[in-house]
Amino acid sequence: MQEIIQYLFSGITTGAIYAVIAVGLSMLYSSTELINFAHGEFVMLGAMAIVTLWVHMALPLPLAFAGAVALGCCMGLLFERLAIRTARTPQPIVLVIITVGASIFLRGVAMIVWGKDPFSVPAFSRHDSIEIAGAALLPQSIWIVGAAVLLAGGIHFFLKKTLTGKAMVACAVNKKAAWLTGIPSEKMGILAFAVSTGSGAVAGIFIAPITMSSYDMGTMLGLKGFCAAMIGGLGSLWGAFAGGILLGVLESLGAGLISSGLKDAIAFILLLLILYICPGGLFSAKEAKRF
Amino acid sequence: MLRIKNLKCSYGSIVAVHGVSLSVKKGELISIIGANGAGKSTLLLAICGLLKNWEGEIVFQDKDLKGMSPPAIVRSGISMVPEGRQIFSPLSVMDNLKMGAYTMYRKGLKSQVEEDFDMVMEMFPILRERAHQLAGTLSGGEQQMLAIGRALMARPRLLVLDEPSMGLAPKIVEMIFNVITTLQSQGVTILLVEQNARAALKISHRGYVLETGKMVLQGSADELLVDDDVKRAYLGRDYGDFYDGRDA
Numbered sequence: 001m002q003e004i005i006q007y008l009f010s011g012i013t014t015g016a017i018y019a020v021i022a023v024g025l026s027m028l029y030s031s032t033e034l035i036n037f038a039h040g041e042f043v044m045l046g047a048m049a050i051v052t053l054w055v056h057m058a059l060p061l062p063l064a065f066a067g068a069v070a071l072g073c074c075m076g077l078l079f080e081r082l083a084i085r086t087a088r089t090p091q092p093i094v095l096v097i098i099t100v101g102a103s104i105f106l107r108g109v110a111m112i113v114w115g116k117d118p119f120s121v122p123a124f125s126r127h128d129s130i131e132i133a134g135a136a137l138l139p140q141s142i143w144i145v146g147a148a149v150l151l152a153g154g155i156h157f158f159l160k161k162t163l164t165g166k167a168m169v170a171c172a173v174n175k176k177a178a179w180l181t182g183i184p185s186e187k188m189g190i191l192a193f194a195v196s197t198g199s200g201a202v203a204g205i206f207i208a209p210i211t212m213s214s215y216d217m218g219t220m221l222g223l224k225g226f227c228a229a230m231i232g233g234l235g236s237l238w239g240a241f242a243g244g245i246l247l248g249v250l251e252s253l254g255a256g257l258i259s260s261g262l263k264d265a266i267a268f269i270l271l272l273l274i275l276y277i278c279p280g281g282l283f284s285a286k287e288a289k290r291f
Numbered sequence: 292m293l294r295i296k297n298l299k300c301s302y303g304s305i306v307a308v309h310g311v312s313l314s315v316k317k318g319e320l321i322s323i324i325g326a327n328g329a330g331k332s333t334l335l336l337a338i339c340g341l342l343k344n345w346e347g348e349i350v351f352q353d354k355d356l357k358g359m360s361p362p363a364i365v366r367s368g369i370s371m372v373p374e375g376r377q378i379f380s381p382l383s384v385m386d387n388l389k390m391g392a393y394t395m396y397r398k399g400l401k402s403q404v405e406e407d408f409d410m411v412m413e414m415f416p417i418l419r420e421r422a423h424q425l426a427g428t429l430s431g432g433e434q435q436m437l438a439i440g441r442a443l444m445a446r447p448r449l450l451v452l453d454e455p456s457m458g459l460a461p462k463i464v465e466m467i468f469n470v471i472t473t474l475q476s477q478g479v480t481i482l483l484v485e486q487n488a489r490a491a492l493k494i495s496h497r498g499y500v501l502e503t504g505k506m507v508l509q510g511s512a513d514e515l516l517v518d519d520d521v522k523r524a525y526l527g528r529d530y531g532d533f534y535d536g537r538d539a
């Protein structure tokens with residue numbers, strides 16, 4: 001029992017990070033209809049930036065945090081400007097392939113900048129763990145889950161309640177009609193990229209202390225985030241969030257109770273099952289269509 | 292107010308509009324009629340900036356529209372109700388109207404936007420009832436009303452409508468046409484593209500006939516309504532003929 005609770009705690013913690021990655025992906029999808037397969041690399045950039053800024057340069061944590069997020073946003077903007085917007089035939093399939101190419105590029109650059117060795121980052125807060133039903137809950141976990149909820153909630157609020165957020169959704173739904181109502185679609189796309197990659201960097205910052213950070217960590221995390229977003233139904237933010245938590249918990253339980261070698265396989269088994277049984281995702285957004 | 296000179300639009304090698312000229316004066320209600328594929332929508336897309344590579348001249352209130360982006364054109368005072376409504380289906384009716392007012396919000400004219408909500412809701416009372424419903428669940432007629440309402444939210448000086456009566460019941464068509472005349476009498480200049488030629492000409496001052504990308508005829512609406520060629524090609528019989536006992 002105690003073991004299971006322990007697995008749940010760690011599952012929810014990693015799950016919250018997957019959730020943030022998935023929300024970033026899903027948010028970009030719902031405002032540009034683009035699936036960014038380079039999203040994981042922005043998570044990696046966030047983690048590596050916190051290594052450099054906080055661990056190596058010993059900047060104060062809030063400053064390092066802001067710097068890492070800013071790096072994620074800026075790289076996202078550059079990516080949009082240099083790779084996405086210059087695409088001569090901006091069909092979805094072309095753009096998706098561009099994102100795959102960009103992920104390879106970013107990984108290569110990271111390898112040159114940070115080298116191949118993994119880094120570790122100490123916990124952000126150094127309090128003792130809290131004991132619940134015999135299982136240890138690290139303060140770090142509370143941090144992570146809290147920040148994830150805050151971030152996803154913020155993005156949700158932005159898209160559902162603010163004028164700019166709604167305009168972003170309108171652009172994704174019908175870009176030409178959005179243009180005709182006076183919404184500058186390109187600017188909305190740029191903003192969506194910045195918010196999405198920035199939130200990816202946040203996920204990277206939070207995952208840094210609970211794993212080893214290296215230039216190639218992004219691929220797996222990006223795919224996990226993609227699985228989570230698919231489980232939730234692409235385009236539904238809360239679905240993506242729930243998908244992330246679910247994936248984290250199942251991974252942790254599967255690794256702990258069955259075999260630790262199974263950890264990464266679980267995400268993909270789950271993805272296949274979802275695609276097979278309910279391809280729209282478990283919590284897919286309600287379609288406002290009449291037929 | 293709007294002056295188009297020698298406009299030529301093409302899609303790759305297909306030329307859809309060959310050297311069309313037309314003008315719309317302030318306060319006028321002008322209709323453009325023509326068969327399917329005549330290039331009516333193409334002409335409107337060029338006006339509102341969605342079509343980029345056109346040749347010729349489009350001048351609105353002494354401003355050359357060449358190279359302007361669609362949002363800039365909206366800000367300069369032209370709103371379009373596109374063919375097939377093109378509402379934002381996953382957004383609520385209210386939010387669709389808000390999107391229509393995007394440029395107004397950005398100019399900081401929030402109180403005017405509130406007035407405009409009331410104006411649109413008064414014009415189309417059904418939209419008030421449906422305000423919080425998702426736009427995609429509206430009926431075709433309601434969607435058309437929403438599309439018109441959304442375009443009005445930007446307070447256009449020139450309202451461009453592309454086949455607003457398409458696929459609607461006669462009652463709704465009549466209502467929409469009434470709204471169009473009301474708007475015109477309130478001082479909005481209107482450019483209307485219609486298949487429903489008789490109904491459109493009846494409320495218009497002047498009309499243009501477009502045929503395979505060329506402007507073949509123009510004149511006052513009354514002249515066009517009795518023109519033999521127009522009658523044969525576009526007017527045919529409609530309900531009015533049976534009721535009035537006239538024959539086309």
Ligand SMILES: Nc1ncnc2c1ncn2[C@@H]1O[C@H](COP(=O)(O)OP(=O)(O)OP(=O)(O)O)[C@@H](O)[C@H]1O
Nearest residue numbers: 302305307325326327328329330331332333334374
């Ligand atoms: N994107 C496009 N690519 C190639 N050809 C196009 C494109 N859009 C329109 N056309 C062609 O341009 C011509 C004019 O089309 P347009 O849509 O302007 O006609 P329309 O007068 O609005 O017709 P309708 O009454 O059926 O709406 C047609 O022959 C059409 O096939």
Ligand SMILES: [Mg+2]
Nearest residue numbers: 331332333374
């Ligand atoms: Mg048309």
